[in-house]
Amino acid sequence: MSKFYITTPIYYPSGDPHIGHCYTTVACDSIARYKRMQGFDVMFLTGTDEHGQKIEDKAREKGVTPQQYVDEIVEGFKKLWEFMGVEYDRYIRTTDDYHVEAIQKIFKALYDKGYIYKGEYKGKYCTPCESFWTDSQLDEKGCCPECHREVKEAAEEAYFFKMSPFADRIEKLLTETDYLRPKTRATELVNNFIKPGLEDLCVSRTSFTWGVPVTFDPKHVVYVWVDALFNYCTALGFMNDKYDDYDKYWPADIHMVAKDIMRFHAIIWPAMLMALDMPLPKHLAVHGWITFQNKKGEAEKMSKSLGNVVDPFMLGERYGVDAIRYHILREMALGADSAFSNEIMIKRINSDLANGFGNLVSRTVAMADKYFGGTLPVEREEKDPDSDLISVITSLRDKVDVCIDETRLKNALEEIFTAVDRANKYIDETEPWKLGKDESKRERLASVLYNLLESIRVISTLLSPFMPNTMPKVWEQIGAPAEVCSYENADKFGVLPADVTVHKGEILFPRIDMDKEIDELNKIIEANMAAAKAKLSAEELFTPEPVGEQIDIDEFAKADLRVALVKSCEKVKKSKKLLCLQLDDGMGGRQVVSGIAPWYAPEDLEGKKVIIVANLAPAELCGVESQGMILAADNPDGGAAVVFPDQSLPCGSKIR
Numbered sequence: 001m002s003k004f005y006i007t008t009p010i011y012y013p014s015g016d017p018h019i020g021h022c023y024t025t026v027a028c029d030s031i032a033r034y035k036r037m038q039g040f041d042v043m044f045l046t047g048t049d050e051h052g053q054k055i056e057d058k059a060r061e062k063g064v065t066p067q068q069y070v071d072e073i074v075e076g077f078k079k080l081w082e083f084m085g086v087e088y089d090r091y092i093r094t095t096d097d098y099h100v101e102a103i104q105k106i107f108k109a110l111y112d113k114g115y116i117y118k119g120e121y122k123g124k125y126c127t128p129c130e131s132f133w134t135d136s137q138l139d140e141k142g143c144c145p146e147c148h149r150e151v152k153e154a155a156e157e158a159y160f161f162k163m164s165p166f167a168d169r170i171e172k173l174l175t176e177t178d179y180l181r182p183k184t185r186a187t188e189l190v191n192n193f194i195k196p197g198l199e200d201l202c203v204s205r206t207s208f209t210w211g212v213p214v215t216f217d218p219k220h221v222v223y224v225w226v227d228a229l230f231n232y233c234t235a236l237g238f239m240n241d242k243y244d245d246y247d248k249y250w251p252a253d254i255h256m257v258a259k260d261i262m263r264f265h266a267i268i269w270p271a272m273l274m275a276l277d278m279p280l281p282k283h284l285a286v287h288g289w290i291t292f293q294n295k296k297g298e299a300e301k302m303s304k305s306l307g308n309v310v311d312p313f314m315l316g317e318r319y320g321v322d323a324i325r326y327h328i329l330r331e332m333a334l335g336a337d338s339a340f341s342n343e344i345m346i347k348r349i350n351s352d353l354a355n356g357f358g359n360l361v362s363r364t365v366a367m368a369d370k371y372f373g374g375t376l377p378v379e380r381e382e383k384d385p386d387s388d389l390i391s392v393i394t395s396l397r398d399k400v401d402v403c404i405d406e407t408r409l410k411n412a413l414e415e416i417f418t419a420v421d422r423a424n425k426y427i428d429e430t431e432p433w434k435l436g437k438d439e440s441k442r443e444r445l446a447s448v449l450y451n452l453l454e455s456i457r458v459i460s461t462l463l464s465p466f467m468p469n470t471m472p473k474v475w476e477q478i479g480a481p482a483e484v485c486s487y488e489n490a491d492k493f494g495v496l497p498a499d500v501t502v503h504k505g506e507i508l509f510p511r512i513d514m515d516k517e518i519d520e521l522n523k524i525i526e527a528n529m530a531a532a533k534a535k536l537s538a539e540e541l542f543t544p545e546p547v548g549e550q551i552d553i554d555e556f557a558k559a560d561l562r563v564a565l566v567k568s569c570e571k572v573k574k575s576k577k578l579l580c581l582q583l584d585d586g587m588g589g590r591q592v593v594s595g596i597a598p599w600y601a602p603e604d605l606e607g608k609k610v611i612i613v614a615n616l617a618p619a620e621l622c623g624v625e626s627q628g629m630i631l632a633a634d635n636p637d638g639g640a641a642v643v644f645p646d647q648s649l650p651c652g653s654k655i656r
């Protein structure tokens with residue numbers, strides 16, 4: 001059995017996953033399912049890229065450890081994949097021990113081979129992208145060429161990876177092979193990065209610690225992109241004992257990524273593999289971004305701060321996961337951006353799924369039921385006036401195969417829906433409702449309905465990798481056992497038994513009431529945008545209170561501030577504002593009452609360390625004794641935000 005290895009990028013757990021992440025993962029899932037159906041031994045890998053300064057900073061902001069922070073977000077990613085019907089074979093987390101150890105060995109191997117050397121880095125650093133840039137690479141405003149945010153001057157001792165030995169081979173890979181898809185992108189890469197001379201890549205950092213330590217120089221951590229890119233190999237067991245299918249699956253057949261990370265996969269990744277004499281992946285499929293189409297019809301980048309992030313859970317719950325899978329795959333051509341709009345989505349679902357395919361199935365099943373009580377008679381008209389439909393159906397599989405092999409999923413779906421249209425047209429041409437009125441046309445009517453059921457069998461088989469939840473329901477309705485709906489049978493006609501029995505079922509894709517839904521979706525978006533704006537403007541409008549009366553150090557020292565762990569927490573009965581916290585203060589424990597219930601649920605605080613004023617005179621609040629208070633800051637939105645100290649500090653630590 002031939003193998004097939006496909007990967008998504010490993011995503012940064014830096015926030016809730018959105019429809020953009022869904023695109024790559026659902027596209028890879030559909031290809032993986034198609035290849036499994038073809039009989040390939042498939043490995044479909046996805047995962048999360050969990051190291052780096054960005055994660056360290058976010059965790060600090062939230063008052064949790066980086067590991068706690070990523071653990072929580074990774075759960076969100078896994079839930080989304082389950083919800084979206086994504087069946088990956090393996091999930092890698094770069095914080096997994098086996099990966100960390102493998103990266104250390106890989107870094108050492110590159111060093112031992114002389115491709116990594118120690119030097120000093122001076123340059124412009126973009127913190128959000130974790131990338132150093134040369135002056136010539138910055139954008140016209142002198143900002144990061146990728147995210148267009150400000151860069152800062154930075155200098156540090158660092159290890160470098162020699163890129164120049166690989167420049168010629170990489171240029172050939174991009175221009176003379178079909179590694180890069182679409183190939184039109186090769187010119188920009190060659191002109192922007194290779195022609196000006198490939199600069200050596202800075203591959204270690206000393207400015208933060210949340211990363212893989214370099215074994216032979218532990219104040220350095222491995223650059224997050226080296227750590228991340230090798231996931232494609234370590235997840236198979238490369239340089240580790242956790243798995244042992246590297247020899248079986250490597251090289252990857254397809255890495256799929258969006259254009260934002262093309263450079264890393266098209267230049268840096270092949271160079272590192274070349275340095276280790278490893279085989280190169282066969283294809284890099286680069287797609288565009290799903291952008292958000294605003295009210296003026298302009299495409300905006302999806303961003304949390306604009307409030308225009310499209311939530312796949314919300315859409316899937318409203319319209320069905322398969323409809324959403326279909327919509328995003330059908331809209332995006334490989335290489336180009338695709339603007340997400342609720343109108344386009346609803347039109348697409350209504351026209352293709354409700355009116356097109358759904359209607360084909362329901363009309364056919366209803367007619368078989370009405371005219372033959374569900375079971376077709378075996379007597380048929382001998383002559384065959386239906387060769388056009390039959391040839392469209394039997395030639396469909398080959399066309400879809402080509403599109404899948406070239407990672408053109410939009411085109412694959414277009415081919416399938418051309419066949420759906422042909423089958424619907426066949427109903428208009430043959431007018432079964434007229435045949436049904438004429439007893440002498442019974443055999444012809446049976447042939448027509450049989451041909452339609454066969455067309456639906458082939459179409460639904462080929463659609464099943466894209467819409468895996470719905471197609472088994474179609475098979476049930478057309479009376480086709482799942483094993484008959486196989487890839488082998490998808491270029492044949494006449495597979496269903498002549499006396500096939502249909503079963504009327506639920507409506508597969510209910511028609512969506514456009515006006516009503518657009519209204520509701522617009523309300524959701526407007527609320528998100530208003531919330532994002534309010535948050536921004538609250539921050540922008542915030543003016544700190546004037547500084548209070550001066551005190552001297554001895555006066556300050558009178559306040560005894562300590563670290564304490566919230567062991568348990570509950571609401572104070574009869575009060576909307578108060579929470580009662582049981583604390584471990586390292587000195588036998590105490591109870592504190594705090595007026596933060598409007599902003600915190602008890603479980604938000606349990607298990608976290610806070611700061612208390614330990615020598616405050618006890619007081620009674622709503623009849624409950626409070627032995628001190630916990631520190632909180634004013635939030636610009638009018639609320640209170642508890643101050644969380646470094647969570648590794650022991651209970652009772654004094655704050656001065």
Ligand code: ME8
Nearest residue numbers: 009010011012020021024049228229257258289290
């Ligand atoms: O770049 N439209 O992770 P990331 C389409 N950790 N695709 C989108 C998208 C959008 N609006 N937004 C995100 C990283 N994506 C690195 C990758 S791989 C060794 C390391 C998808 O979480 C798209 O596939 O920023 C893009 O390449 C990926 O998410 C980037 O995800």
